[in-house]
Amino acid sequence: xxxxxxxxxxxxxxxxxxxxxxxxxxxxxxxxxxxxxxxxxxxxxxxxxxxxxxxxxxxxxxxxxxxxxxxxxxxxxxxxxxxxxxxxxxxxxxxxxxxxxxxxxxxxxxxxxxxxxxxxxxxxxxxxxxxxxxxxxxxxxxxxxxxxxxxxxxxxxxxxxxxxxxxxxxxxxxxxxxxxxxxxxxxxxxxxxxxxxxxxxxxxxxxxxxxxxxxxxxxxxxxxxxxxxxxxxxxxxxxxxxxxxxxxxxxxxxxxxxxxxxxxxxxxxxxxxxxxxxxxxxxxxxxxxxxxxxxxxxxxxxxxxxxxxxxxxxxxxxxxxxxxxxxxxxxxxxxx
Numbered sequence: 001x002x003x004x005x006x007x008x009x010x011x012x013x014x015x016x017x018x019x020x021x022x023x024x025x026x027x028x029x030x031x032x033x034x035x036x037x038x039x040x041x042x043x044x045x046x047x048x049x050x051x052x053x054x055x056x057x058x059x060x061x062x063x064x065x066x067x068x069x070x071x072x073x074x075x076x077x078x079x080x081x082x083x084x085x086x087x088x089x090x091x092x093x094x095x096x097x098x099x100x101x102x103x104x105x106x107x108x109x110x111x112x113x114x115x116x117x118x119x120x121x122x123x124x125x126x127x128x129x130x131x132x133x134x135x136x137x138x139x140x141x142x143x144x145x146x147x148x149x150x151x152x153x154x155x156x157x158x159x160x161x162x163x164x165x166x167x168x169x170x171x172x173x174x175x176x177x178x179x180x181x182x183x184x185x186x187x188x189x190x191x192x193x194x195x196x197x198x199x200x201x202x203x204x205x206x207x208x209x210x211x212x213x214x215x216x217x218x219x220x221x222x223x224x225x226x227x228x229x230x231x232x233x234x235x236x237x238x239x240x241x242x243x244x245x246x247x248x249x250x251x252x253x254x255x256x257x258x259x260x261x262x263x264x265x266x267x268x269x270x271x272x273x274x275x276x277x278x279x280x281x282x283x284x285x286x287x288x289x290x291x292x293x294x295x296x297x298x299x300x301x302x303x304x305x306x307x308x309x310x311x312x313x314x315x316x317x318x319x320x321x322x323x324x325x326x327x328x329x330x331x332x333x334x335x336x
Contacts, residue, residue, distance in 0.1 A: 001131040005066045009232030009254050011274045011306040018065035019331035023314030024058045025070045041086040045071050048120040062328040066134045073140030076183045079108040097152030101172035105179050111186040122194035137196030141203020142180040142221045159205050181221040185228045200234040207239035226251030248273045259312025264301040274306030281311045284319045288326045295330040304336050
């Protein structure tokens with residue numbers, strides 16, 4: 001049984017750091033591109049046997065300590081009645097964005113019915129890998145989902161539409177976040193029932209909020225979400241500077257760090273709170289020796305207890321597969 005990921009998420013000392021990669025089953029793998037040639041993105045994530053094949057690709061190559069299901073954070077738009085599509089070269093596009101208070105969904109449909117294919121995927125993965133690795137489920141965080149819903153299309157690094165919505169419609173903004181928190185709670189509970197051993201909440205854009213706005217609008221919802229699941233949980237926000245203590249107090253078991261944070265400094269600030277990360281994804285574009293050297297530096301800075309090795313964000317599509325393998329192998333070679 002490989003329970004390294006679960007144990008590290010609980011803050012335990014492990015024989016070596018568990019390791020997986022965000023976006024680990026993706027376009028950097030040639031076999032993924034071959035499979036996707038026959039399916040649209042939404043077809044691939046909603047067809048359990050196809051999503052299983054894609055999820056298992058990294059397992060077949062380098063056997064990480066966690067398999068993150070192949071899906072997307074926007075799936076929860078469906079139970080809310082918001083239709084989305086993925087346009088090549090553009091990204092996610094929402095046909096009916098939330099433009100004002102009257103557009104905020106009143107509630108959501110049954111997640112287990114609307115997203116039954118996610119449960120089927122996790123059950124298939126559980127049958128495929130059993131206890132040989134941990135299954136990772138995930139969802140988008142309320143603010144990040146709201147950012148997509150308001151913008152209707154990719155809005156850039158500053159996410160101005162949702163930040164403007166917060167200023168112009170503060171009550172509707174709070175209500176919109178509540179609606180997303182409601183559906184995410186049901187969705188993550190469903191994933192745990194279907195076999196997820198660990199869950200990660202990607203509130204990627206929450207780092208754009210001021211500390212006061214995060215504490216007022218988002219942190220209470222994070223706490224409600226994490227209190228609803230009884231497996232180890234991870235929270236991720238990009239550019240979390242000035243909010244590490246707030247993320248640590250979000251109810252998550254683990255704070256995932258992007259590459260802009262020094263992991264040693266974060267550990268000193270957070271104390272016993274487990275962390276995940278945080279190799280700069282572009283480092284995997286170097287040669288293998290460089291990858292191994294930089295990976296060892298992250299491991300040494302993070303220390304032997306409560307550390308999950310990962311990247312500071314998703315793996316770049318141009319990453320050589322052998323470099324992703326070197327990253328994972330470096331963790332597996334650690335002796336404690």
